[in-house]
Amino acid sequence: MLVKQNGNSSLGTIGGGCMEGEVLLHAQRLFETNKAEILTFHLNEDDIEHGLICGGSLDVFLEPISCKQIILFKKILSMQNNGNDCILATLLSNEGKIIFKNIVPNSSGSSNVLEKWRSELALFSVPTPHSLKKEIEKVFRRNETHRIKTETGEWILEPIQGTPQLIIFGGGHVSKYISKTAAMCGFHVSIIDDREKFANVERFPEAKKVFTLDFENGFKKIAVKKSSYIVIVTRGHQYDETVLEQALKTNVSYVGMIGSKRKVLVTFEHLLSKGISLEQLKRVYSPIGIEIGATTVEEIAVSVVAELIRVRKGKRFPLQHKLQMMEDTFVHLQK
Numbered sequence: 001m002l003v004k005q006n007g008n009s010s011l012g013t014i015g016g017g018c019m020e021g022e023v024l025l026h027a028q029r030l031f032e033t034n035k036a037e038i039l040t041f042h043l044n045e046d047d048i049e050h051g052l053i054c055g056g057s058l059d060v061f062l063e064p065i066s067c068k069q070i071i072l073f074k075k076i077l078s079m080q081n082n083g084n085d086c087i088l089a090t091l092l093s094n095e096g097k098i099i100f101k102n103i104v105p106n107s108s109g110s111s112n113v114l115e116k117w118r119s120e121l122a123l124f125s126v127p128t129p130h131s132l133k134k135e136i137e138k139v140f141r142r143n144e145t146h147r148i149k150t151e152t153g154e155w156i157l158e159p160i161q162g163t164p165q166l167i168i169f170g171g172g173h174v175s176k177y178i179s180k181t182a183a184m185c186g187f188h189v190s191i192i193d194d195r196e197k198f199a200n201v202e203r204f205p206e207a208k209k210v211f212t213l214d215f216e217n218g219f220k221k222i223a224v225k226k227s228s229y230i231v232i233v234t235r236g237h238q239y240d241e242t243v244l245e246q247a248l249k250t251n252v253s254y255v256g257m258i259g260s261k262r263k264v265l266v267t268f269e270h271l272l273s274k275g276i277s278l279e280q281l282k283r284v285y286s287p288i289g290i291e292i293g294a295t296t297v298e299e300i301a302v303s304v305v306a307e308l309i310r311v312r313k314g315k316r317f318p319l320q321h322k323l324q325m326m327e328d329t330f331v332h333l334q335k
Contacts, residue, residue, distance in 0.1 A: 063098060090158070104157075135155075168233065174258065193213075229256075231288065233258045241267045253312075
């Protein structure tokens with residue numbers, strides 16, 4: 001939440017209620033001291049009248065933001081828009097002074113960054129670059145903020161998730177609602193269909209990009225990366241198979257294809273005959289979506305996007321009942 005200096009307005013929220021009101025008041029006091037501070041709230045039954053019944057404790061980090069930091073936040077925004085995860089590392093002294101603030105791009109590149117920070121790390125006896133690297137890897141893995149106490153202050157490591165790219169092949173009714181739901185949940189959506197009637201910005205106003213392309217040429221026109229997600233919901237089995245064959249040659253985070261168990265089995269058999277391996281096919285989430293008894297296109301969209309969110313949050317394997325169904329398919333293919 002960004003609190004403006006006049007105190008009359010802010011952008012964003014941390015939940016509302018009396019707690020947020022207290023944070024707003026405290027933020028105004030910090031404008032005078034120009035220091036950062038961490039407030040701790042204990043939520044219990046005494047807070048029910050104020051709407052705070054979640055229980056537990058909540059830490060709120062307040063820090064002054066100046067125009068000098070605009071470059072840093074623009075860099076963070078750029079990384080987010082490109083689908084890249086990062087960590088915002090802040091070194092806070094016991095006196096409330098921000099000693100250091102910078103970005104760790106991703107777990108694989110953290111070693112080089114930490115080497116450049118040796119002088120800043122020397123200000124604090126712990127952690128060492130090696131131990132800090134382990135903590136950073138943990139933050140990336142768990143996707144949760146981590147605080148490291150030292151004698152003279154603490155490190156605050158905040159994970160910032162990149163906005164993932166979702167490429168939907170097919171512009172039909174199911175695609176329309178998956179696109180809407182996914183965009184609301186923070187995905188940058190691209191639509192590909194070979195019919196201009198179905199691939200246009202009027203039909204998909206929330207999509208970042210809309211392409212009218214043959215399904216055979218989709219991957220030639222749109223760049224995918226490891227953080228991308230692919231959903232295959234074209235109008236026919238043959239088109240789905242064409243897209244799936246190309247998708248399995250990429251290293252994207254998620255490949256999902258709509259269809260019945262019978263369709264999935266037939267499609268997999270065809271791809272096996274073309275040289276696609278069982279290991280590659282095991283990457284595919286199909287039938288697509290989490291089982292919620294969905295029947296309408298709106299419900300199917302919720303089911304599919306729920307699965308996308310689940311994978312995005314680090315759950316790389318299907319739910320147990322679906323995993324068993326997929327295993328049955330692979331057992332059949334191996335016979």
